[in-house]
Amino acid sequence: MRDSSTGSTGKPPKRPSPSSPSRRTLLAATAGVTAALALEGTTADAAGPEAGADDKELRALISRMTLEEKVGQLFVMRVYGHSATAPDQADIDANLKEIGVRTAAELLARYRVGGIIYFSWAHNTRDPHQIADLSNGIQRASLDLPRGLPVLISTDQEHGIVARVGKPATLFPGAMALGAGGSRRDARTAGRLGGAELRALGIRQDYAPVADVNVNPANPVIGVRSFGADPEAVARMVVSQVDGYRRSGVAATAKHFPGHGDTETDSHYGFPEIKHTREQWTRLDAPPFRAAIRAGIGSIMTAHIMVPALDPAEDPATLSHPILTGILREELGYDGVVVTDSLGMQGVRTKYGDDRVPVLALKAGVDQLLNPPSLDVAWNAVLNAVRGGELTEARLDQSILRVLRLKAGLGLFGKPYVSHAGVDRVVGTRAHLAAADRIAERTTTLLVNRQRLLPLSRRGHRNVLVVGADPASPSGTTGPPTTVLATALTELGFTATALSTGTAPTQATIDRAVAAADGKDAVVVGTYNVTASSSQRTLVEALLATGVPVVAVAVRNPYDVAQLPDVGAYVASYSWTDVELRAAARVIAGRAAPRGRLPVPVQRADDPTQVLYPIGHGLTY
Numbered sequence: 001m002r003d004s005s006t007g008s009t010g011k012p013p014k015r016p017s018p019s020s021p022s023r024r025t026l027l028a029a030t031a032g033v034t035a036a037l038a039l040e041g042t043t044a045d046a047a048g049p050e051a052g053a054d055d056k057e058l059r060a061l062i063s064r065m066t067l068e069e070k071v072g073q074l075f076v077m078r079v080y081g082h083s084a085t086a087p088d089q090a091d092i093d094a095n096l097k098e099i100g101v102r103t104a105a106e107l108l109a110r111y112r113v114g115g116i117i118y119f120s121w122a123h124n125t126r127d128p129h130q131i132a133d134l135s136n137g138i139q140r141a142s143l144d145l146p147r148g149l150p151v152l153i154s155t156d157q158e159h160g161i162v163a164r165v166g167k168p169a170t171l172f173p174g175a176m177a178l179g180a181g182g183s184r185r186d187a188r189t190a191g192r193l194g195g196a197e198l199r200a201l202g203i204r205q206d207y208a209p210v211a212d213v214n215v216n217p218a219n220p221v222i223g224v225r226s227f228g229a230d231p232e233a234v235a236r237m238v239v240s241q242v243d244g245y246r247r248s249g250v251a252a253t254a255k256h257f258p259g260h261g262d263t264e265t266d267s268h269y270g271f272p273e274i275k276h277t278r279e280q281w282t283r284l285d286a287p288p289f290r291a292a293i294r295a296g297i298g299s300i301m302t303a304h305i306m307v308p309a310l311d312p313a314e315d316p317a318t319l320s321h322p323i324l325t326g327i328l329r330e331e332l333g334y335d336g337v338v339v340t341d342s343l344g345m346q347g348v349r350t351k352y353g354d355d356r357v358p359v360l361a362l363k364a365g366v367d368q369l370l371n372p373p374s375l376d377v378a379w380n381a382v383l384n385a386v387r388g389g390e391l392t393e394a395r396l397d398q399s400i401l402r403v404l405r406l407k408a409g410l411g412l413f414g415k416p417y418v419s420h421a422g423v424d425r426v427v428g429t430r431a432h433l434a435a436a437d438r439i440a441e442r443t444t445t446l447l448v449n450r451q452r453l454l455p456l457s458r459r460g461h462r463n464v465l466v467v468g469a470d471p472a473s474p475s476g477t478t479g480p481p482t483t484v485l486a487t488a489l490t491e492l493g494f495t496a497t498a499l500s501t502g503t504a505p506t507q508a509t510i511d512r513a514v515a516a517a518d519g520k521d522a523v524v525v526g527t528y529n530v531t532a533s534s535s536q537r538t539l540v541e542a543l544l545a546t547g548v549p550v551v552a553v554a555v556r557n558p559y560d561v562a563q564l565p566d567v568g569a570y571v572a573s574y575s576w577t578d579v580e581l582r583a584a585a586r587v588i589a590g591r592a593a594p595r596g597r598l599p600v601p602v603q604r605a606d607d608p609t610q611v612l613y614p615i616g617h618g619l620t621y
Contacts, residue, residue, distance in 0.1 A: 062401060062404070073114035075378070077375055128201060132200070139202070143416065158209070160174010162174070169427050171436065173574065173583075182233075184240040189435060205410075206252060208255075213226060213228070217600070229600040230615055236291070257328060258281065260272070272347060293336075304348040316350075321365060337367045340368065340370045343369060343372040440579045450569065462493075467516070468525045479576060485584070520548055528560075553573055555573055558602060
């Protein structure tokens with residue numbers, strides 16, 4: 001099993017009509033309630049709890065649910081396979097091992113889960129038509145059950161370095177790139193168009209945008225997933241993205257409350273402690289979440305972090321009543337859906353057992369329990385907590401009401417299905433791809449340009465060698481980065497060749513790169529999280545020693561520039577996905593002017609107390 005936050009099935013099913021058996025089941029199960037719900041959320045602007053159906057009608061629906069069905073509505077679960085009923089044998093085996101069921105349909109029948117999360121590694125996202133078919137299969141399987149309800153399907157589609165749906169869907173620049181561009185309009189457009197594509201695939205909840213303020217360059221889990229280090233600037237970008245998603249009819253999710261931006265521990269593998277005082281939290285971490293709430297955010301995701309200033313008990317925020325109820329609900333006035341980060345992450349499992357975590361999360365104020373390591377353990381723990389009196393059924397009803405409000409506001413009761421025709425009209429269209437390219441051009445940041453090395457001249461620098469790191473594609477559908485850069489430069493009139501040297505090049509690899517640079521007019525090197533001890537530094541220094549001009553592209557963190565002070569030019573792309581690398585190539589070639597500005601400060605490598613490049617730094621030509 002892996003954690004969150006972070007093919008053909010034969011003949012595609014026809015789009016279900018309003019009179020299909022699944023639709024009749026929905027109508028029968030919800031009786032008079034659905035008639036009202038079907039009128040809600042049918043416009044793109046209806047996303048959000050406040051757009052839901054009348055609470056009296058939703059409570060009537062809840063009153064007809066069994067206790068087991070209520071428990072199920074609180075869970076959002078992974079499931080392996082490209083099909084809801086006929087996954088590949090390997091995925092059946094994985095489901096049996098981890099969940100005790102064979103398929104998504106069996107998962108819904110046994111546990112009545114209210115949500116399902118898609119992952120590329122779970123083989124949920126092979127291609128757009130397959131994703132749509134999977135979504136329809138999940139909805140049909142749920143709606144065909146007694147008192148069946150539509151499923152809220154979600155994913156982590158942050159863009160940039162976290163994307164579960166890949167090409168041919170449109171991939172936009174990630175958060176820090178958008179922060180570098182500084183355009184609220186671009187952030188809104190990326191949310192609106194990206195959200196529209198998710199909705200066409202049957203995905204109505206996106207675990208984005210990241211509202212964390214990345215004030216720690218050593219943060220191993222947030223980094224370029226954040227819009228930047230300025231709380232007010234991050235807040236503006238978060239609001240724009242929330243607005244974009246709302247316009248598309250998808251629920252955005254601000255994460256990770258109360259703020260994961262100042263940690264040196266990855267909560268997937270450890271239990272981070274945020275040492276901010278209450279005043280620092282109010283000034284640095286809270287503004288983006290306050291802004292998201294004012295903007296009508298559909299859901300907020302919790303962080304598996306310890307913040308002693310907010311809860312002296314030092315519980316994970318996900319399990320903290322003072323943080324989730326005292327601050328988020330009461331102080332900030334938020335009454336929308338609260339979803340945990342993945343319950344399989346170590347940050348929430350360090351202090352309590354897997355049977356206690358879901359119960360404590362609900363007691364803290366959570367509504368959706370995301371991806372527990374063992375659904376059977378978690379589901380039965382909640383069920384037994386109600387039967388034993390630790391949780392009341394009324395407490396479950398509160399959370400279910402919020403979840404149903406969200407589903408109603410998203411139009412799931414009226415229009416739970418999608419179609420291939422809808423996919424073809426929206427997903428990966430030429431207009432969307434062009435918009436992504438234009439946005440990316442406005443994010444590329446030129447940090448260093450000694451002796452006006454850039455833009456490279458096709459006369460003086462025609463023969464180019466591209467070397468560097470080739471990290472795995474976030475979606476499995478892009479890259480490798482060195483090839484993408486070389487191809488893009490060749491298409492722009494250069495003669496470029498690629499040589500992958502990796503994130504930790506050996507001396508033999510460095511020697512090959514130096515030999516390949518012989519006779520070249522310029523070298524472009526992609527850097528990835530360079531540290532003082534990184535052999536990527538040795539590679540760049542060896543290339544500089546050849547006398548060939550060296551242009552570096554930071555394909556992830558812009559902080560790399562501090563470790564390589566002697567390169568002729570340094571460009572920050574903020575991600576290694578194709579759209580951002582092609583934009584970097586156009587800037588290097590002079591086909592586009594660099595317009596990005598650092599959204600984070602870069603400290604000196606030899607003295608981190610000193611700022612080398614401040615927020616707002618960026619050159620152009």
